[in-house]
Amino acid sequence: MARVQAERADAVLALATTFRLHGYEGTSLTAITAQTGLGKGSLYHFFPGGKEDMARAVLDEVGDWFRREVYEPLRADGPADQRLAAMFTAVETYFASRHLVCLFAAFALGQERDRFAAVIAAYFSEWLDALETATGDRELAADTVATLQGALILARALNDPALFPATAARAQSRAQTRARARAHPPLSS
Amino acid sequence: MARVQAERADAVLALATTFRLHGYEGTSLTAITAQTGLGKGSLYHFFPGGKEDMARAVLDEVGDWFRREVYEPLRADGPADQRLAAMFTAVETYFASRHLVCLFAAFALGQERDRFAAVIAAYFSEWLDALETATGDRELAADTVATLQGALILARALNDPALFPATAARAQSRAQTRARARAHPPLSS
């Protein structure tokens, strides 16, 4: 029993890499068997729904990770500066070891968006909500997430990994400055 | 003779829509024949290199458009405010009628990135260079392009088309403000 869940979880980790590198359409079952080391029989035992089932498991796993490591800290107690810093640290280390690809962004661009529309929208709107909770500014939240996502694309497109943390750092100080200004408004406002 | 080029150009336009909606891997020759109204024979007459040749023609066409309508105005004479405004107007109207998908971003995320790496990198680095020329600030250029690209993803993911122009408008005023500050630095700096 424990063996089952452990190996399925391992498979999900390997699947995440494959889907990240090749996208949904571009991921073939052959590539999956190579990456996971599992035969088709095992795959369809763990994921009766086939490829879509596998992708959904990966999206769920990633979504849970962000919920736990990114969104919750944003809603925690403490100064906004600290909560924002926690988010940026988590996000930067996450994508640095994930080939600078956000799975949800990749799925949002292709035709697979319709198939996974609900879970994709949930991922981003939860992120926006948590950031709005931390900063009190919905527009700032949108600008921040957009900058991060765009920086991932730029870093991939220019094949310049350092561009992501550099852009993220500027977005962080901008967000912290504006959140601070909002918490302690100047007299003129 | 004129007939040839005209029909190939028409095919490229139809191809752009197909690749935008389905990505490179997700675009089948069957879908292409349906969208363009051309049989495989005609397609392989116009594009001897097959699917990759078709995609490359589309990327070239889009790249030329941006070079002409976006990058050149950024390098033109006149106040930075005006050049930036021209860029944002062109970009917003462009993507609004293109399903809010940047073809180069979509290709940068998938496995097709390697195949088209050079032309993808050229598209973004030319954009950054032109923006740096207009604002004198490389980091501002990166932040601006990243915000625009991220806003496209957010708008697609949340299925909220209005999010793109709203985010773009904030990025525009931010860029104009900072470019203005750079041109007329305050005494403290």
Add this chain to the structure above:
DNA sequence: AGATGGCTGTACCGAACGGTACAGCCATCC
């Protein structure tokens, strides 16, 4: 030791894939 059942590899399926070959249509030009 024997039975159970979760798990696995392999062979295979029909469909669709990207790509090729080629006969012929039909507007142009002499």
Add this chain to the structure above:
DNA sequence: GGATGGCTGTACCGTTCGGTACAGCCATCT
């Protein structure tokens, strides 16, 4: 009114696709 050649539809190629069927291995439990 031929002859030319750009262009087109169609049949077909080998390969790979996602998915299924199933026999059997082997750790567990009695």
